[in-house]
Amino acid sequence: MIPPMNEPNPIRSNVPEFSVSDLAFSLKRTLEENYSRVRVRGELSRVSIPASGHMYSSLKDDQAVIDAVCWKGSLSKLSIRPEEGLEVICTGRITTYPARSNYQLVIETMELAGEGALLKMLEERKKKLAAEGLFAPERKKPLPFLPDHIGVVTSPTGAVIRDILHRLNDRFPRRVTVWPVMVQGEGAEIQITAAIDGFNTLPESQRPDVLIVARGGGSLEDLMPFNAESVVHAAANSQIPLISAVGHETDTTLIDYAADLRAPTPTGAAEMAVPVRLNLIAQISDNEKRLFSSLNRLLSENRHRLEALSAKLGDPAHLLEIQTQRLDRITEKMSGLFGKYLARKENALTHHGAALRPPKHLISEGNQRLTRWSETLETTAKKNVHQQKVRLESLSGMLELLSFENVLQRGFVVIENKDGKPVTNPDSLTQGQQITLRFKEKKTRTATINGTENQGSLF
Amino acid sequence: MGQANPVENLSFETALEELETIVRSLESGQAPLEDSIKAYERGTLLKDHCAKKLREAQAKIEKIAVAKDGSITTQPLDPEE
Numbered sequence: 070m071i072p073p074m075n076e077p078n079p080i081r082s083n084v085p086e087f088s089v090s091d092l093a094f095s096l097k098r099t100l101e102e103n104y105s106r107v108r109v110r111g112e113l114s115r116v117s118i119p120a121s122g123h124m125y126s127s128l129k130d131d132q133a134v135i136d137a138v139c140w141k142g143s144l145s146k147l148s149i150r151p152e153e154g155l156e157v158i159c160t161g162r163i164t165t166y167p168a169r170s171n172y173q174l175v176i177e178t179m180e181l182a183g184e185g186a187l188l189k190m191l192e193e194r195k196k197k198l199a200a201e202g203l204f205a206p207e208r209k210k211p212l213p214f215l216p217d218h219i220g221v222v223t224s225p226t227g228a229v230i231r232d233i234l235h236r237l238n239d240r241f242p243r244r245v246t247v248w249p250v251m252v253q254g255e256g257a258e259i260q261i262t263a264a265i266d267g268f269n270t271l272p273e274s275q276r277p278d279v280l281i282v283a284r285g286g287g288s289l290e291d292l293m294p295f296n297a298e299s300v301v302h303a304a305a306n307s308q309i310p311l312i313s314a315v316g317h318e319t320d321t322t323l324i325d326y327a328a329d330l331r332a333p334t335p336t337g338a339a340e341m342a343v344p345v346r347l348n349l350i351a352q353i354s355d356n357e358k359r360l361f362s363s364l365n366r367l368l369s370e371n372r373h374r375l376e377a378l379s380a381k382l383g384d385p386a387h388l389l390e391i392q393t394q395r396l397d398r399i400t401e402k403m404s405g406l407f408g409k410y411l412a413r414k415e416n417a418l419t420h421h422g423a424a425l426r427p428p429k430h431l432i433s434e435g436n437q438r439l440t441r442w443s444e445t446l447e448t449t450a451k452k453n454v455h456q457q458k459v460r461l462e463s464l465s466g467m468l469e470l471l472s473f474e475n476v477l478q479r480g481f482v483v484i485e486n487k488d489g490k491p492v493t494n495p496d497s498l499t500q501g502q503q504i505t506l507r508f509k510e511k512k513t514r515t516a517t518i519n520g521t522e523n524q525g526s527l528f
Numbered sequence: 529m530g531q532a533n534p535v536e537n538l539s540f541e542t543a544l545e546e547l548e549t550i551v552r553s554l555e556s557g558q559a560p561l562e563d564s565i566k567a568y569e570r571g572t573l574l575k576d577h578c579a580k581k582l583r584e585a586q587a588k589i590e591k592i593a594v595a596k597d598g599s600i601t602t603q604p605l606d607p608e609e
Contacts, residue, residue: 214541215581225591225605234589242587247605249591267592267600275602346585349544353578356547360571363554367564370557 093167100172104163109135109174110182113155118144124151128159128174136173137161147179148255148293149190156186180290187289191296195323198298203305204326210310212330212341213278215349218244219342220277220309222264225249229285229335236339241346246277251294252284258297265303265311279342280307282324283314283335295322304328314338477509535573540581547574 087095111128118124122141127134137159139151149157159179165172181187198204219237223229225247237243248264251257261282268280282304284295294300295315304311305327313328314335325331332338469475473483484492485505492498498518506514535543550571553559559567591605 214539214544234587238587242585244586244588245590246602247589247591263594264592267594271600346582349540349578350582352544353547353575353582356544356551356571357575359551360547360554360568360575363551363557364564364568367554367557367561371561 090167093165093170096170097165097167100163100165106160106162107174108158108160110156110158111135113137113151113153113157116151116153124176126151128157136171137176138173139176139179143177146255148258148297149179149181151179152190155190156182158182184289191323194296194298195326198301198323199326203301208305209329212310212312215241215344216243216278216342218246218277220268220280221245221247221283222250222261222268222280223247223283223335224252227285229283232334232336233281233283233339236336237343240340241343241349243343246275253287253291253294257294258300261294262297262299262303265300265307269306269308277309280309280311281314281332281335281338281342282311282328283332283338284316285335286317286320289320292316292320292322295324297323300324301327312338312341474509477507480509483507535570535577538574538577540578543574543577543581547571547578550574 109128111130114127114129114134116124116126122144124139124144126137126139128137129135139147139161144151149155151157157179158181159174159176161174161176161178163172164175181190202208221230221233223233229252230247234245237245246268248268250260250264252261265280265282268277271277282295284292292315295313301323304313304324310329311327312330312332313322313324314332314337315322315324318333330341332341473481477483483506485507486492486497487503487505489505492504498504500518502518504516504518506516508514538546550567554564554567554571557564589605590602593601593603595601
């Protein structure tokens with residue numbers, strides 16, 4: 070142990086003497102060994118993060134101040150962003166810097182101290198994210214009515230996933246893909262962000278139609294990953310409609326503002342994700358019945374209307390009666406006219422008929438004329454025949470007198486050539502020609518022409 | 529009525545909405561008989577389509593496994609474990 074230094078010591082010689090370095094390094098050892106892990110609560114002040122990426126600050130309360138540093142590597146892993154005036158609980162170790170002999174707290178983790186401080190920080194973060202437009206109502210996407218495939222971002226074990234799956238099964242069993250994540254503690258927000266982004270980048274066949282991001286109830290600190298900016302961004306940017314269901318109904322995390330729909334509980338998220346299958350079946354069957362009965366009613370109404378109209382239409386025979394009557398009247402009128410026409414024509418006919426003599430009369434008249442003329446013809450003919458006969462007889466007698474036979478009787482001869490034709494011209498006879506001499510009573514002699522012209526010698 | 533959209537391509541929700549529209553219109557009895565019969569036929573198709581979608585109620589539970597190289601596979605998940 071180091072002796073108290075400011076206590077008066079009467080025996081100076083007994084006091085060991087240190088060099089400055091010895092003391093400084095001894096102090097460094099003492100501090101670093103005894104304060105190798107401390108939790109300090111205080112308010113952050115004089116926060117600065119120069120280009121080196123390390124954070125320099127101090128922690129203070131109403132009476133004291135301790136310098137603090139957070140190296141770049143630790144700073145990036147902090148669950149909160151150090152800000153001036155923030156009430157925090159830091160975990161780390163004490164180191165000193167012998168050249169200056171001041172000590173500082175090297176911060177390894179930092180959390181918000183007290184709910185009030187945490188809520189204040191969340192309120193500010195919410196304002197900032199809202200200003201980025203992440204919670205805008207126009208970003209909200211409608212949920213599919215009946216998703217085929219549901220993606221769940223949550224812990225693969227525990228009540229939450231079981232509750233969701235049970236409720237889904239009760240309502241409408243669906244394909245469910247769980248993206249297992251840590252839902253609290255360091256690294257949880259990274260996993261949750263990666264899961265939301267991951268579902269969105271799956272190939273279409275594997276991509277769910279709706280996402281549920283869920284966690285059971287817990288302390289404000291436990292729910293902090295769902296307040297992380299990266300998670301809120303991922304939820305707001307999700308192309309798949311997203312339901313948040315984090316904690317109990319009274320807990321609100323920032324992802325709830327970015328989600329398309331906030332469910333009070335994981336079970337509630339399952340209820341929002343799918344309709345109740347049995348209700349739908351009932352609804353379809355109800356619609357089917359209504360469809361059928363309404364068409365039936367329509368048909369029967371139409372049938373009744375038709376029947377009523379046909380009744381009003383009456384017996385077609387009545388219609389015919391009227392028309393028959395009309396027809397009769399017209400026919401009557403027409404036959405009257407026709408009768409007149411006929412009478413007129415008949416008159417004309419009678420008139421002309423009177424002028425017309427009966428063919429019988431004409432025939433008998435003709436007959437009489439014929440008889441008369443035949444008699445005339447007969448007597449005339451007889452007379453003619455007799456006259457001709459008388460004439461013929463006289464002519465025959467004359468002919469008898471004039472016949473060459475009579476001439477032959479009187480001693481004349483007819484000379485005929487070999488063809489039996491009479492030769493009237495002696496010039497037609499040639500020397501040596503045969504001729505026939507015809508005498509009376511058809512006696513003939515043959516002779517040959519001898520001698521020449523003019524001095525012909527017969528025989 | 530009068531949509532040429534084949535019933536098979538409709539989502540459950542769209543088919544259900546159209547079915548209800550048809551039922552309401554038939555119940556009002558305003559449409560001409562011929563249209564009503566056509567509407568009834570389409571209503572029947574929509575009903576069958578919806579009923580088919582409701583029959584497809586098969587749960588399949590999987591979980592994502594991300595390998596070290598970042599590749600993603602799915603494997604069955606037993607939530608009761």
